[in-house]
Amino acid sequence: MKRLAYIDPLTQLPNRSFFDENLLKNLTSISKSDETLSILFIDLDSFKEINDTFGHDVGDLLLQQVAFILTSCVPESDCVVRLAGDEFIITLPLLDKEKAFKIANTILHELKR
Numbered sequence: 001m002k003r004l005a006y007i008d009p010l011t012q013l014p015n016r017s018f019f020d021e022n023l024l025k026n027l028t029s030i031s032k033s034d035e036t037l038s039i040l041f042i043d044l045d046s047f048k049e050i051n052d053t054f055g056h057d058v059g060d061l062l063l064q065q066v067a068f069i070l071t072s073c074v075p076e077s078d079c080v081v082r083l084a085g086d087e088f089i090i091t092l093p094l095l096d097k098e099k100a101f102k103i104a105n106t107i108l109h110e111l112k113r
Contacts, residue, residue: 048086073107
């Protein structure tokens, strides 16, 4: 039952509740060390127009495809979360700024394809 509370049913990604709970744990952990935490926020441009033009079924398929792309671009140890609607967050603990930028650029490249 707890799994259902933390999983977005459409994308099968962790949801906002999961993110909120785990962000506090991550911040507490890094505040006690020299570790880093990078957070990427992804908001899909013109998603409402896609839903309005092609319907929610197409919008849902797009969200599922975006979820797949995001999870394929980050190491398994990192976390991709669907916040709500067309908003996603990726937490990248223990990565330096350069590696986080590289992942962000890979994501941008893959989403533009």
